[in-house]
Amino acid sequence: MTTTTDHPTTAAAAVSSPPPTRERRIKAALKHTGLLVFVAFMVYPLVWMVVSAFKPADQILTEPGIVPTELTLDNFKDGWHALNRPFSVFFANSLLVTLGSIVGNLFSCSLTAYALARLQFRMRKVYFAITLASVMLPFHVLVIPQYIFFSQFGLVNTYWPLLIPKFLATDAFFVFLMVQFIRTLPRELDRAAWIDGAGPFLTFWYVILPLMRPALVTTTIFTFIWTWNDFFVPLIYLTRTQAFTVPVALNSMVDSETQSGVGMLFAMSLLSLLPILVFFAFAQKYLIRGIATTGLK
């Protein structure tokens, strides 16, 4: 990323920042100092967690500094086996749920969005209005009947209650996002495809879907982060240790926490954040753009 560009990017910026005088430079230096202190202050808790995860457990709370005197991997080794299943099981579960949710959202939301944005049919406006309204519907009002429904089918402690809604386009925000995106694509493309003999399916698959990439990337990124971090839904549906996702496993570690457990908790917490941090490092540009344009976080 261009963190230190020396050239103002627009002509207007050049107008508003005349050649640096000494006074200006001092001002800028003060501003940067202030900002860096603030950054340090904000990031300190995270750094503390990272360092603490590698400290001997008994030193974490006695020495709150971030320069460790002694490093160890014991917290990771012990934490990995702190519950009656190794954490590899929980990571595998989380991965399965996350990948499944991404596939589900990409599949169902893009189909829905294409129909709502491009095809003519009678209920179109009504369907679109329903989609918009359901963006605002709080999940808590639906979760109790959903739970009863899934439990009557014997699906508690399986991943179906987590995955089925994703394959049925219930994340209405993504449908809305994709509809808005498709509307920016020129209609002539569809018409050309139709004239060439392609029906709606081929047009969707060969013309619209490839052009929707930015919207699909945004959907993938946010589905990944939300699903990986999700706690409420897995907490309700997954009660057997074997089925836990990582957040539910961490919660269960908290419940059995003793004073010596802080190191393990930090170690496993850190590991749970790692996929998101790695993802952030690679997809930062798309992520920031996604937030700036859609307001998802």
Next chain:
Amino acid sequence: MLTDEDRQVRAAPEQEEPAAPTKRPAFHLNRQGRAAHIFLIPWQLGFLLITAVPLFASLYLAFTDYDILNPPEWTGLENFRRMVQDDQFWASVKVTLVYVLVSVPLQLGFALLLALILDRGLKGLAFYRSAFYLPSLLGTSVAIAILWREIFGDDGLINKGLGLLGIQGESWLQNPNTALATLIVLNVWTFGSPMVIFLAGLRQIPDELYEAAKVDGAGVWRQFTHVTIPLLTPIIFFNLILQTIGAFQTFTQAHIVSGGTGGPANSTLFYTLYVYQQGFVAFDMGYASALAWVLMVAIAAITALHFLVSKYWVFYGDN
């Protein structure tokens, strides 16, 4: 590379094209309708099974006594009567309102302030933006809630820091007067995501407006109050709605920090945590449904109120 398209996504108004433009061959219409219904199968199933039926089911359950094992028993308004007399219900309402009213303005204030500082001609924007945004990305995770427990614990980071300054720390999480404050701090800490939206909004304000204001003799403050703020009101409104709705539904942090209890003395009993306790710990599904409906009506009312009031302070460029 795609920013222009992205901008259009946001800017694209709700436009409906006429059903049959003059030159479009009409014989495609039947085929389109048939195709649409195939494309919409997942959505229709989802709307029916995951949204509509549960919505009406929970409305029905709100008027019943239901423990999942025995069939629901119609009790009329009993659940709502019970709510009025339920101290925990009122505690959770109070906790949630205090949290929303304090943390959302603080969070948005920080977001706007930092966005203004980062906006014009500052080097290293990408670095600062990422650093401030990182907490937003992680903030709702269980891992960060665990971190928060340790930061505000008796031997935690805050008390060690205060100790260095010679100040006797507080039992933050055990004291009903301070426990909620730690969660407010956590929410304020995640100001990065509204900040990114503010930055994008500031970027859209044309430089010519500032130039014109300068020519008219406006100083920095007048430029801020007469150009920046008015043109940013739609973004402020957008962030406000988004963060308010989000704050009403806070769950993870409260659950982890209090070990699922909402304690001490109900001081972190967020509304959603109470719904969860009633529904999935006590299996009092009827009462939990009634609680959930009250939340939904409250969120709808507050959102509607925001929209009504917005007429008086949100300025859209075209009027």
